[in-house]
Amino acid sequence: MDSNLHIEEYIDFSRYWQVLKRRWIPATATFAGILTLSLVAALVSEDVYQAEARLQIKPESPDRIGIDDGTPELKGTVLTKDPIETEAQILQSRPILERVIKELDLKSKNGKTLTYKHAIKSFKVSPIIGTELLQVNYEDPDPDVAVAFVERAVELYSEGFTLADRGETKKARDLIDKKLPEAEDAVIQAEENLRLFKNRNGISDVDLQGTNDVNALSRIESQINQVNAQLNDVNARYNRLQGQLGMNWQEASAVSSLSQSKSVQQTLTQLQKVKVELAQKQNFLSDSAPQIISLREEKADLTALLEREISSTLGSGQQGLARNVNILSLGNLKQSQLSEFANLGLRREGLEQKLASFRGEYNKIQRRSNLSPQLQEQQRQLERKLKAAEGTYDTLLKSQNDTGFLIDRDIDKVRVIADAAIAEDTVNPDGKVIVAAGAMMGALFGMALAFLLDLKDNTIKNTQEVENMFAYPLHGVVPDLSLTGEVGQLQLPGTTVEDIPGQMTAMMPLKQAYQNIQVNLKLQDADVEKKVIAITSSVPQEGKSSVSANLAIARAQCGQKILLIDADMRRPSQHRIWEITNQIGLSNVLQGEMQWQDGIQNMMHNLDVLPSGSIPDNPIALLDSPAFNDFVKDVAQNYDQIIFDTPPMIGIPDAKVIGKIADGFLFVVRPGVVDYSSAKVAKKILEGTGEKVLGIIVNGANMNHEPNYYSSYYYAHQE
Numbered sequence: 110m111d112s113n114l115h116i117e118e119y120i121d122f123s124r125y126w127q128v129l130k131r132r133w134i135p136a137t138a139t140f141a142g143i144l145t146l147s148l149v150a151a152l153v154s155e156d157v158y159q160a161e162a163r164l165q166i167k168p169e170s171p172d173r174i175g176i177d178d179g180t181p182e183l184k185g186t187v188l189t190k191d192p193i194e195t196e197a198q199i200l201q202s203r204p205i206l207e208r209v210i211k212e213l214d215l216k217s218k219n220g221k222t223l224t225y226k227h228a229i230k231s232f233k234v235s236p237i238i239g240t241e242l243l244q245v246n247y248e249d250p251d252p253d254v255a256v257a258f259v260e261r262a263v264e265l266y267s268e269g270f271t272l273a274d275r276g277e278t279k280k281a282r283d284l285i286d287k288k289l290p291e292a293e294d295a296v297i298q299a300e301e302n303l304r305l306f307k308n309r310n311g312i313s314d315v316d317l318q319g320t321n322d323v324n325a326l327s328r329i330e331s332q333i334n335q336v337n338a339q340l341n342d343v344n345a346r347y348n349r350l351q352g353q354l355g356m357n358w359q360e361a362s363a364v365s366s367l368s369q370s371k372s373v374q375q376t377l378t379q380l381q382k383v384k385v386e387l388a389q390k391q392n393f394l395s396d397s398a399p400q401i402i403s404l405r406e407e408k409a410d411l412t413a414l415l416e417r418e419i420s421s422t423l424g425s426g427q428q429g430l431a432r433n434v435n436i437l438s439l440g441n442l443k444q445s446q447l448s449e450f451a452n453l454g455l456r457r458e459g460l461e462q463k464l465a466s467f468r469g470e471y472n473k474i475q476r477r478s479n480l481s482p483q484l485q486e487q488q489r490q491l492e493r494k495l496k497a498a499e500g501t502y503d504t505l506l507k508s509q510n511d512t513g514f515l516i517d518r519d520i521d522k523v524r525v526i527a528d529a530a531i532a533e534d535t536v537n538p539d540g541k542v543i544v545a546a547g548a549m550m551g552a553l554f555g556m557a558l559a560f561l562l563d564l565k566d567n568t569i570k571n572t573q574e575v576e577n578m579f580a581y582p583l584h585g586v587v588p589d590l591s592l593t594g595e596v597g598q599l600q601l602p603g604t605t606v607e608d609i610p611g612q613m614t615a616m617m618p619l620k621q622a623y624q625n626i627q628v629n630l631k632l633q634d635a636d637v638e639k640k641v642i643a644i645t646s647s648v649p650q651e652g653k654s655s656v657s658a659n660l661a662i663a664r665a666q667c668g669q670k671i672l673l674i675d676a677d678m679r680r681p682s683q684h685r686i687w688e689i690t691n692q693i694g695l696s697n698v699l700q701g702e703m704q705w706q707d708g709i710q711n712m713m714h715n716l717d718v719l720p721s722g723s724i725p726d727n728p729i730a731l732l733d734s735p736a737f738n739d740f741v742k743d744v745a746q747n748y749d750q751i752i753f754d755t756p757p758m759i760g761i762p763d764a765k766v767i768g769k770i771a772d773g774f775l776f777v778v779r780p781g782v783v784d785y786s787s788a789k790v791a792k793k794i795l796e797g798t799g800e801k802v803l804g805i806i807v808n809g810a811n812m813n814h815e816p817n818y819y820s821s822y823y824y825a826h827q828e
Contacts, residue, residue: 128559128560129556129559131559131570132558132559132560132562133559135555135558135559135562136555136556136558136559137555138555139551139554139555139558140548140551140552140554140555141551142551143547143550143551143554143555144544144547144548144551146547147543147544147546147547147548147550147551148544148547150543150547156250157248157249157250158248158249158250158251158252158255158531158532159246159247159248159255159531159532160246160247160248160249160252160255160256160258160259160529160530160531160532161244161245161246161259161527161529161530161531161532162244162245162259162260162263162525162527162528162529162530163237163242163243163244163245163525163526163527164242164243164245164263164266164523164524164525164526165241165242165243165523165524165525165526166192166193166196166241166242166243166523167241167523167524193236193241193243194236196243197234197235197236197243198234199266199269200234200243200245200262200263200266201229201232201233201234203225205262205265205266205269206225206228206229206232206262207225208265209228209258209261209262209265210222210223210224210225210228212261213254213257213258213261215228215254215258228258231247231248231249232246232247232258232262233245233246233247234246242526245259245262245263245529246259247259247262252531255531256529256530256531257529259529260528260529263525263529266523267523267525281508285505285508285509286509288505289502289505289506289509292498292501292502292505293502295498295501295502296495296498296499296502298498299491299494299495299498299499300495302491302494302495303488303491303492303495306487306488306491307488322474322478323478325474326471326474326475326478329467329470329471329474330471332467333464333467333468333471336460336463336464336467337464339460340457340460340461340464343453343456343457343460344457346449346453347450347453347454347457350449350450350453351450376411376414379411380408380411380412383404383407383408383411384408386404387401387404387405387408390404567784567785567786568780568781568782568783568784568785569778569780569781569783569784569785569788570780570781571780571810571811571815572586572780572807572810572815573815574780575778575780575805575807576805578778578785578788578789578792579776579778579788579792579805581776581802581803581804581805582629582633582803582804582805583804583805583807584625584626584629584630584633584775584803584804584805584806585622585623585625585626585629585806585807586622586806586807586810586815587619587622587623587626587652587656587659587806587807587808587809587810588618588619588622588809588810588811588812589809589810589811589812619659623659623660623662623663624663626660626663626806627660627663627664627667629804630642630775630803630804633803633804639750639772639773639803640745640749640750640751640772641741641745641750641751641753641770641771641772642750642751642752642753642771642772642773642774642775642803643676643753643755643764643767643768643771643773643774643775644656644657644660644752644753644754644755644774644775644777645755645756645757645758645764645774645775645776645777646757646758646776646777646778646779646783646791647757647758647759647778647783647787647788647790647791648757648759648782648783648787648791649680649757650779650782651757651777651778651779651782651783651808651809652777652779652808652809653754653755653757653777653808654675654677654682654683654686654754655686655808656775656777656806656808657673657683657752657753657754658673658683658686658687658754660752660775660806661673661716661718661752662713662716664749664750664752665713665714665715665716666715668715669715669749669750670715670717670747670748670749670750671715671716671717671748671749671750671751671752672709672717672718672719672744672747672748672750672751672752673716673717673718673719673752673754674695674718674719674751674752674753674754675694675695675718675719675720675721675754676695676721676732676753676754676755676756676763676767677721677754677755677756677763678695678696678721678722678724678725678728678731678732678763679724679728679756679761679763680756681694681720681721681724682754683718683720683721683754684720684721687710687712687718689710689712689718689720690720691720691721691722691723692722692723693707693708693720693722693723694708694719694720694721694722694723695708695719695720695721695722696721696722696723696724696725696728696731697722697723698719698722698740699731699732699734699736699737699740700725700731701736705719705740705743705744708720708722717748728763729762729763729766732763732766732767733766737770738770741770753767753771755767757791758790758791758794758795759787759790759791759794765794765798765800768798768800769800771800772801772803773800773801773802773803774795774800774801774802774803775803775804775805775806776791776795776802776804776805776806777805777806777808778805778806778807778808779807779808779809780807780809780810780811781809781811782809
């Protein structure tokens with residue numbers, strides 16, 4: 110299987126390569142166009158310079174204030190969790206950049222004032238992760254402009270940062286001084302309220318008992334879930350066995366116990382033997398016979414003994430549980446099931462009792478826990494208020510100390526670590542990178558265009574696709590020699606120019622192709638006579654007439670006497686191939702105007718040609734007549750093989766009529782001419798006729814478009 114997969118992968122790759130070979134012109138043009146554009150872009154791209162600077166920012170501690178008691182004034186003073194990122198956004202803000210643009214009088218390429226939208230694309234401020242540093246960059250074709258832009262932006266930011274920071278700090282300090290006494294009073298009041306609550310209710314901690322109850326409920330609930338899970342498992346197995354055994358677990362327990370009692374087994378065995386013996390003797394003895402009476406007494410004694418044994422084993426009142434079960438017929442599997450079923454029944458009752466006990470305890474604790482929810486809620490509310498008041502007071506107190514320190518401190522919080530300077534390398538794209546990217550894009554789009562064009566072309570492309578389309582033997586591939594500079598390929602040349610019409614010189618690939626075809630036909634079903642062969646195609650222009658002529662020559666050169674008949678009485682062509690007259694021929698013979706011998710024209714040794722003759726009004730009537738059948742039988746006695754050049758299959762019934770008297774069809778397919786739709790219709794017609802198809806001949810194949818398997822044979826031996 111692995112080897113087949115490798116073959117399929119190779120064929121798929123070959124198919125893709127053939128697509129590129131067929132469409133190499135548009136693919137190459139696309140590649141060359143995109144590559145040219147990339148070269149132009151690389152040549153015209155101008156140098157862009159980048160100015161760089163680094164700043165150290167020392168913002169306030171994020172937890173300097175951190176207050177939120179619902180007061181809008183205090184919310185505005187809370188610092189962000191990522192101050193460096195915030196400062197980077199401020200440095201890139203519109204007011205700073207627009208002021209820099211105005212002061213430096215920056216213009217765009219068209220002479221208009223530079224806009225913020227254009228400037229922000231070239232101005233980048235990035236925090237250096239893990240530090241307090243900001244990297245500031247600006248790109249411009251003029252290095253002096255790039256440096257001036259960065260310097261002025263940093264100056265404006267530093268001035269604004271210092272003023273804004275001092276103003277915000279002082280404002281925050283004033284608000285804190287105002288709110289701190291109020292926060293202290295709130296803490297005192299919350300403590301007093303909690304103390305009065307505990308004294309009034311006479312409790313030290315309502316939550317402690319509640320916590321214990323909650324833990325107990327959680328523990329019992331977990332136990333209930335475990336018992337429920339065990340009970341569900343037991344019930345599942347219990348119900349399955351009950352359905353199999355058809356009894357309850359008490360009966361199963363009784364039967365299991367009796368099956369394990371040796372005394373019961375022995376007594377029951379003896380009773381069964383007596384019953385059998387009694388039944389046998391009743392067949393030939395009367396009821397008053399001494400043997401019958403003795404056996405009946407023995408049966409009664411054993412039955413009474415069995416009842417006592419069962420009562421002794423099961424206990425009084427349990428004898429009826431096993432009356433309907435034949436204990437002796439129980440196998441080991443049945444006894445095992447009975448024992449398991451009885452154990453499951455006992456376990457089931459135990460789990461149900463345990464579950465009821467847990468639920469009772471759970472309900473008891475739940476009722477007790479429900480008595481104190483209001484007290485717990487009141488205590489929690491008072492404690493939450495106290496905690497919130499203490500938190501607010503502690504935060505305000507810490508913030509008061511911090512803001513006092515900041516106001517007294519006189520330090521510049523923005524420090525220039527590296528002044529604005531031009532980077533060593535320009536930032537314009539590397540020309541080599543542009544060209545490489547253009548080459549890659551050109552190759553990609555070129556291949557995409559090639560495959561798109563190939564998908565839109567619905568014609569059959571090469572021999573491999575022909576074989577995939579038709580499930581008939583491939584007898585040969587005739588190369589298209591016109592692609593190599595030859596004028597045409599009408600028929601196979603002979604040893605001299607005079608022997609063959611068309612004035613063609615020797616062409617080895619063509620000769621090899623038809624020799625291969627005639628050998629394959631001879632080897633195929635060698636025991637089956639192929640006296641009459643009809644050559645057809647799907648549509649016109651596939652070269653079936655030239656194939657007919659060349660195949661006839663190849664067979665004649667092998668020493669067979671061949672008659673080539675042009676049966677296409679609608680568009681005959683054999684007379685043009687052989688450069689002979691078409692005034693008389695097949696149509697005249699079938700109309701009774703002449704004998705067939707009078708229309709035969711000898712073309713070379715062993716090869717005669719019968720043209721189509723004058724074009725009749727109704728060719729199908731002539732072909733579907735007794736005269737045609739008689740004609741074929743007559744000429745078949747005088748030739749080794751008869752080759753009919755017939756019309757195409759689609760739209761014309763002539764070929765199907767001729768196929769009735771032929772030994773088989775040879776189907777000609779020309780890649781690049783016939784499309785898939787026509788080929789499918791022709792294939793369906795061939796299958797519908799019920800006639801034998803000898804095989805396929807691929808005509809006019811472009812060997813440059815063929816996989817190596819097909820092309821190597823014909824050119825390997827070319828001189």
